[in-house]
Amino acid sequence: MALAAGVLALTACAAASPEAAERGPTLPAGVAVELHQLRSDVAGRQAQVQLVNGGDAPLTVGAVRVEDARFDGPAVRAIADRVSTVSPGGTVDIRVQLPPVDCSAPDDGEAHVVLEVTRDSAATEVTAPAPDPLGFLAExxxxxxxxxxxxxxxxxxxxxxxxxxxxxxxxxxxxxxxxxxxxxxxxxxxxxxxxxxxxxxxxxxxxxxxxxxxxxxxxxxxxxxxxxxxxxxxxxxxxxxxxxxxxxxxxxxxxxxxxxxxxxxxxxxxxxxxxxxxxxxx
Structure with a gap:
């Protein structure tokens, strides 16, 4: 019983960690996000937020911003006020405009994406890590x-x-x-x-x-x-x-x-x- 109580206490502490509380709601189960930069994005200093909906319900996304200490401000949708809907099993790439770099930050930072997600007619901001599998941001x-x-x-x-x-x-x-x-x-x-x-x-x-x-x-x-x-x-x-x-x-x-x-x-x-x-x- 003492061991079980200890495990529960540790679980409660992890669930209530300051980092988790600060980031608030997260993406629905089965939804994944990554950052990519296509060849066509380079000259205009843009990138793509790729959303993969592995869940069982459509995902509607409004405002998008990518936050990263390596940049002097967030990257936001290249076309403001656009709304994207991703069907179950579907993928969408949302183009964002990259801000100027902040050279006081190291190259090996981490990016997070903040999405305005609408579910049951209610809009909620969710935050998730945004992996950069090709490492284009550091480069x-x-x-x-x-x-x-x-x-x-x-x-x-x-x-x-x-x-x-x-x-x-x-x-x-x-x-x-x-x-x-x-x-x-x-x-x-x-x-x-x-x-x-x-x-x-x-x-x-x-x-x-x-x-x-x-x-x-x-x-x-x-x-x-x-x-x-x-x-x-x-x-x-x-x-x-x-x-x-x-x-x-x-x-x-x-x-x-x-x-x-x-x-x-x-x-x-x-x-x-x-x-x-x-x-x-x-």
Missing amino acids: LHARECLLERVTDAAALAFTGFEPSAPGVPATLELTVTPTRDGAVTIAGIGRTNLIDFAGATSDEVRTLDIEVAEGDPEPIVVQIPIVPFRCDPHAVQEDKRGTIFDLAVQLEGESGSVELFVGEEMRGRILTWVAAWCGFGG
Whole structure:
């Protein structure tokens, strides 16, 4: 009897733990949640909250937010006020907009999702851990915090694009503008699944060796000759990351890479050029 009383006491303590009380109601039995990032989400800094309804009743979800100390605020639905209903045995992906990163937090944080769930005509907020099976959040946090440190020394931007006739390289212009407050080296730029570099060998990275010293006053402009990496039409039609380039950087003795997007307007011009260059443009 004493042993049973002890077990009951421990069970009661666990049920009434401060963490459980703070998080409040949880997901219905059989419902699972995960975080994913699709290739199409990267440029817009979005992600997907995937809900799998393994229960025996429909699940209706209104407001959604993902809370994670690695971000400066919650990630919320990309389309506000939308409501999703998941049938028993069904799955739904809810797109959320990621806020800026908080670089004071470590990379190995944990995410929780807060959902507005409607059952029996009553809306309740439930909280659940949000596993990230591919670890994209930690990678994104590390990459963007490195970029933040890089841009303390120099601003990076693609500032121009000159298309070309078929068989002739086009020109992509990269501008590195020193802030005078730090030093950084832009060692190279990697090809994408859509864009290669003219005259490149089998190496996937083109050397740049742009060195910015503390106090440097003038922008550095580099003209990069580019050609399509592939010429099948679906490479353009299904493009997700073809105009997001990896830049290899060296900063304070540390080597890494940061991502730099050409921007939506320039992306459209580059895709049009690839189609014309390859001979399948309209």
